[in-house]
Amino acid sequence: MTEPGAFAMTIGGRPVAGTAWFDVLNPATEEVVGRAPDCSRAQLDEAVEAARGAFPAWRATPLAERQRLVARIGEVIRELAGDLKYLLTAEQGKPHAAAEADLLDGARWCEAVSTLSPPVIVNEDDAERRSETHFVPIGVVGGIAPWNFPIALAMWKVAPALVAGNTMVLKPSPFTPLTTLRIGEALQAVLPPGVLNIVTGQDELGPWMTAHPGIDKISFTGSTQTGRKVMASAAATLKRVTLELGGNDAAIVLPDVDVRDTAEKLFWAAFFNAGQICIATKRVYIHADIYDELLDALTAYAATVKVGNGAHQGVDLGPIQNRLQYRRVVDLIEDARQQGYALRTAGEVPDGPGYFVPITFVDNPPDDARIVAEEQFGPVLPLMKFDSVDEAVARANASDYGLAGSVWSKDEQAALAIAGRLETGTVWINEALHVTPFASFGGHKQSGMGVENGIDGMLEYTNPQTIVLRKAGGGEA
Ligand code: NAD
Numbered sequence: 001m002t003e004p005g006a007f008a009m010t011i012g013g014r015p016v017a018g019t020a021w022f023d024v025l026n027p028a029t030e031e032v033v034g035r036a037p038d039c040s041r042a043q044l045d046e047a048v049e050a051a052r053g054a055f056p057a058w059r060a061t062p063l064a065e066r067q068r069l070v071a072r073i074g075e076v077i078r079e080l081a082g083d084l085k086y087l088l089t090a091e092q093g094k095p096h097a098a099a100e101a102d103l104l105d106g107a108r109w110c111e112a113v114s115t116l117s118p119p120v121i122v123n124e125d126d127a128e129r130r131s132e133t134h135f136v137p138i139g140v141v142g143g144i145a146p147w148n149f150p151i152a153l154a155m156w157k158v159a160p161a162l163v164a165g166n167t168m169v170l171k172p173s174p175f176t177p178l179t180t181l182r183i184g185e186a187l188q189a190v191l192p193p194g195v196l197n198i199v200t201g202q203d204e205l206g207p208w209m210t211a212h213p214g215i216d217k218i219s220f221t222g223s224t225q226t227g228r229k230v231m232a233s234a235a236a237t238l239k240r241v242t243l244e245l246g247g248n249d250a251a252i253v254l255p256d257v258d259v260r261d262t263a264e265k266l267f268w269a270a271f272f273n274a275g276q277i278c279i280a281t282k283r284v285y286i287h288a289d290i291y292d293e294l295l296d297a298l299t300a301y302a303a304t305v306k307v308g309n310g311a312h313q314g315v316d317l318g319p320i321q322n323r324l325q326y327r328r329v330v331d332l333i334e335d336a337r338q339q340g341y342a343l344r345t346a347g348e349v350p351d352g353p354g355y356f357v358p359i360t361f362v363d364n365p366p367d368d369a370r371i372v373a374e375e376q377f378g379p380v381l382p383l384m385k386f387d388s389v390d391e392a393v394a395r396a397n398a399s400d401y402g403l404a405g406s407v408w409s410k411d412e413q414a415a416l417a418i419a420g421r422l423e424t425g426t427v428w429i430n431e432a433l434h435v436t437p438f439a440s441f442g443g444h445k446q447s448g449m450g451v452e453n454g455i456d457g458m459l460e461y462t463n464p465q466t467i468v469l470r471k472a473g474g475g476e477a
Contacts, residue, residue, distance in 0.1 A: 010196070028093055029354060039205050088102060091150075092318075095310040105149070106152045144210075247278045252418060305347055307356060309354065402423045406431070435453065
């Protein structure tokens with residue numbers, strides 16, 4: 001464990017200690033990994049002031065230079081990934097390889113997004129006038145990140161916000177703040193002071209940010225429940241908001257698939273990161289003809305997967321990240337048991353401390369079961385039988401969530417036709433979880449508002465500004 005003072009916030013380009021500290025626990029051992037600064041209200045004001053102060057010079061910095069510095073953020077994270085993966089595993093729980101992948105994804109995002117530029121649209125250009133729409137930065141962006149992919153999902157915000165000319169105050173989750181703090185410390189030598197401020201705190205800090213009059217936009221990733229509060233709070237100052245929220249992704253499996261191959265791919269679609277992914281497969285609708293075979297294949301594959309402390313060799317899946325979420329997942333499994341649904345568990349979980357849950361399948365529960373209707377965000381998966389495609393599509397769409405979904409079939413045309421009928425922001429065919437820095441990503445319905453990634457994601461950090469030039473000698477007005 002580290003002493004208070006070992007981790008610093010970054011405010012105005014300088015390391016800033018907390019006036020108070022909070023413990024960050026290792027979810028595999030429940031031991032303290034380190035203490036994070038507990039940002040006071042005055043320190044948040046300082047961070048916002050620093051970002052506001054840096055904004056005029058940063059927006060005036062040539063785009064190419066902003067892009068170069070964002071690419072440099074990526075390089076710095078890439079250089080640190082081999083060392084920081086240990087800290088990330090300790091605070092987040094995922095195995096070292098997955099922790100390194102989160103860091104490298106953050107790096108990749110910065111490098112890729114640094115190649116994007118906000119467009120200039122020419123609306124009219126004739127003898128009388130030229131009208132162009134430019135996309136100008138909004139000002140100070142408040143970034144609020146979750147605990148499941150602490151680095152990659154933070155960089156989904158940092159890279160486009162900075163390239164577009166905004167400055168930022170970034171808040172990682174209180175469950176996983178330490179690696180982000182380290183990256184902030186390393187970036188003090190890279191970015192002009194105040195361009196990227198990193199603050200950590202507990203339950204009050206997020207609401208202080210969403211209500212802060214000095215923050216112009218909130219980019220939030222987290223649960224739908226919190227997303228509603230963010231939007232309500234942002235309304236008071238009419239902040240722009242981008243909300244990336246929860247999901248309840250359905251997979252629809254047609255009877256023509258290769259069952260073993262599909263079982264393995266579906267397993268990882270549902271259980272990678274111990275199921276703690278917004279776009280994890282959270283419900284599987286399987287054609288009745290192959291239902292039993294696929295359930296058996298999934299259970300057999302699950303038995304080959306090792307759950308344990310992510311710091312140990314050979315572990316494939318780590319624990320649930322925090323006690324609150326652990327209680328939620330255990331409660332959902334308990335509810336399924338009490339309702340009399342058939343459960344299948346696979347593999348063993350370590351004895352002793354740690355938030356471990358065994359891989360669990362729920363065998364054909366009804367659609368109104370909590371485990372089907374709610375987002376589980378953990379290693380438990382309901383499997384349901386269907387007879388007709390129309391029925392499967394209707395059941396998949398019967399959700400307030402609309403983040404992503406997948407269709408599995410050898411018949412690409414049939415799968416594409418189903419994909420077009422799903423009410424979600426992304427649909428994969430014969431895979432899941434694939435995201436790129438270049439494609440719009442966002443939720444329909446209560447899975448979010450606005451998008452991240454691609455040019456559309458960058459434009460969320462801009463205001464359109466139309467400039468109309470009446471040309472000299474261009475005729476009567
Ligand atoms: P959460 O909503 O509990 O917390 C997310 C962040 O919001 C944290 O930094 C937290 O401190 C902060 N926060 C909490 N209350 C706040 C408030 N009232 N105002 C402002 N900020 C506040 O989410 P989580 O448990 O960290 O993450 C899991 C959830 O995130 C799941 O529902 C998952 O599906 C979702 N998620 C969505 C995406 C996506 O891109 N759509 C990606 C990852 C996770």
